[in-house]
Amino acid sequence: MGASRSKSVDLPTFHGSESQENELSGDKQRHKGSLKEKHEPVFEKEVCLASEMQDNEMREIEINNHKLLLIKANGEFSTIGHLCTHYGSQLVNGVLSRGRVRCPRHGACFNIKTGDIEEFPCVDGLQCYKTEVQDGKVIIFTTTSALDINKRTQNMVTRSLVNKDVILLIGGGPASLICAETLRQEGYRGRIIIATKEMHLPYDRPKLSKTLDIDIEHILLRKPEFYSTYGIEVLINKEATSVNTKKRKVSFKDGTSQRYDNLLLATGSIPRMLSCLGADLENICLLRSFDDAIRINKLATAKDIVIVGSSFIGMEIAAYLVEKASSVSVVGNSEVFELEDVKFYMSDHVIELRGEDGLVKDVVLASGKVLPADLCVVGIGVRPATHYLHGSPIKTDPKGTIIVDEYMQTNVERIYAAGDITSFPLPLCSNENVSISHWQIAHKQGYIAALNMQKKKIAIDTVPFFWTFFFGKSLRYAGYGAGFEEVIIQGNKDELKFVAFYIKEDKVVAVASLNYDPVVAQVAEVLASGKTISKLEAQDKQMPWLQYI
Known part of the structure; x- marks a missing residue:
């Protein structure tokens, strides 16, 4: 069979971006466009006396059955959306400090005056509302539509056909998406291309292990219309095979290539497979992509499941499958607390997978135990997806991670890297080079890379x-x-x-x-x-x- 063709996602024309639906929080509000475009009458609402709030206090208030977050900091009042734009947590339960509020659950931070993102993970800022104190009373000025908008897509330009510059982003995760958005926010009007080996637009990967049967439409980080609105091209089924740094060109598995002026490498990681006898049986699964999740969910119903690896991903999969499968067993090499109806085989490891007609039937452990298995899910760690850099001058460490400086710059001019594949200096530990596979870190690094592609010379400074x-x-x-x-x-x-x-x-x-x-x-x-x-x-x-x- 020949290589499958890569293609660009069909992106309809749309004016006014739409934010990701948040099914975990129940926040179904969507971005409805700029308030200025609406030309709606502004009305004012007295919400409290200024003397009723202490300094550095946050309070949820209600206007026309809509909640907002009123903040008093350093003697000044401001009002923003009350829910974190990541998974909809109530920000009133978060942390107010240094002119920003931090989400209590996932660490995202927002400026209390503008609603702008100051720390990730999230793709949208918060709506902000004009707030004044008049005669000792706190007054909020808003419109009817503004009350419906908790999220706010930050201002961005779109592509100019006059600008022939090309920024190529390899990888379909949050690092590439945030990099693309930040470039547009910074006024970059050249061509932006995201090339991903997957068949889908960038999506919220951490949700896969928690809800294996989730609909792809519910986890897209941005809807298709967003990309066309801001002139961001997304090429799916486009796997990089090599980087020619002299010609500034990336080659792909389908035989095509793409030149670049600046390049971001953000190809993420690859799950490790077992190396024991029987590891090539058909019903042994890894979880990295949406398609992997769908396959595991389809095969797991009323079956005996063995999960190899007591990592967070392994535990999340076990939690999801426990009510779906006949039995769930977890094999790991460390001690964990036992929960629910899952059987744990800790301080043990797999030495053989026995099959019948090409399918796994038993998992044999070093302790001598034999576990029946209709499906085996392997979660024993990952390795950086940097194989396509073999032979290139881009510097990697012995583990295969790409070494970058504080600006996300590699040792090769105009080439940056972000996400799981990087080793970068972390200020929190005296700028020691570290590799951290966190969703939040990928967002931050994509942001920093974009700023430095635009010559901002801004170093990464974050708390993982x-x-x-x-x-x-x-x-x-x-x-x-x-x-x-x-x-x-x-x-x-x-x-x-x-x-x-x-x-x-x-x-x-x-x-x-x-x-x-x-x-x-x-x-x-x-x-x-x-x-x-x-x-x-x-x-x-x-x-x-x-x-x-």
């Missing part, structure tokens, strides 16, 4: 933020805990409601919590401000470090 949710348990993590020397626990582990401070050289370098919001967002904001939390402060149940926010 991670989250997961399974079996009704919410886990958050912020910071960088590699090499930690001690863990201090506050709360109750037996009740699965606690926070863990990771200590290195007598200071907190990372924090994790289970059902203990918003403490991780609070620590993230302290670290983002450049302040430190000492070991003694972490041991104090009164959390004196909160004064640094």
Whole structure:
């Protein structure tokens, strides 16, 4: 069979972008276009007395059955949308600091006066509302349509055919999308091409392991109309095979190539497969793409499932399949707490997969246990998808990650990298080069790469933020805990409601919590401000470090 043809997604003409529907939060509001375009009459609403609010206070208010977030900071009032544009968390429960509010669940930050994004993950800013104090009363000025809009797509230009410059973005994840959007926000009018090996527009990949049967339309980061509105080309089924840095050209699996003036490499990671006997049987699955999720969901109904790997992805898959499959077993090489109706085989590993008619039937463990399996899902880690760089001068480390500087620039001029495939200097740990496969980091790096393609010379400065949710348990993590020397626990582990401070050289370098919001967002904001939390402060149940926010 010949190679399948790559193609550009059919993008209809549309005027006025539309934001992603947020099925996890129930926030079904959509972007309805600029208020200025509507020419609606503005009305005013008194919401409270200025004396009723303390400084550095946030309060949800209601106008015509619509909630907004009223903020008093440094003696001034401002009003923005009340829900985080990522998954719709209530920002009133978040962290107010340094002129921004941080989401309590996933760490996104928004400017309290403009609603602009100041930290990721998210693609939309918040709507903002003119707010004044008159005769001691807080007055908000708005329109009827403005009240329907929680999200706001930030101002962007579109392509000019006069501009022949080309920026090529390889990879269909958030790094490429945010890079493209930031370029347009910064006034870049040249050609922008996103080339992805998948068959879909960029989508919210973390949702796959939590809801395997989700509709692709519900997880698109942007609707098709968005790309045509802002002149962003998306080429699907377009897998890179090589980069010619001298000719500034990328070649693809389908035999085509594309020249570039600036290039972003954001190809993500590839799941690792088992290397034991029987690993090539047909009903052994990896989860990386939407198509992988659909396949696993289809094969799992009323079947015996063995999940190899006790990673977060493995646990999320187990949580989803437990009510769908006949049985779910998890095999891992570390100890974890046992939950629900899942059988755990920890401190063990697979030595053989036995099959019949090309399909796996049994999973054999080193301990001698034999687990029946109609389907085996492997989640034992990933490796960077950088194989197409073999033979190029682009510098990688021994693990295959691309080495970039603080501007996301590789060692080759005009070539940048972002996301899972990078090793980059993190200010939080004295600019040590690290590789972090977080959804939030990919957003941030795409943003930084775009700014520096436009000669802004802005270095990355972020606090890594991670989250997961399974079996009704919410886990958050912020910071960088590699090499930690001690863990201090506050709360109750037996009740699965606690926070863990990771200590290195007598200071907190990372924090994790289970059902203990918003403490991780609070620590993230302290670290983002450049302040430190000492070991003694972490041991104090009164959390004196909160004064640094």
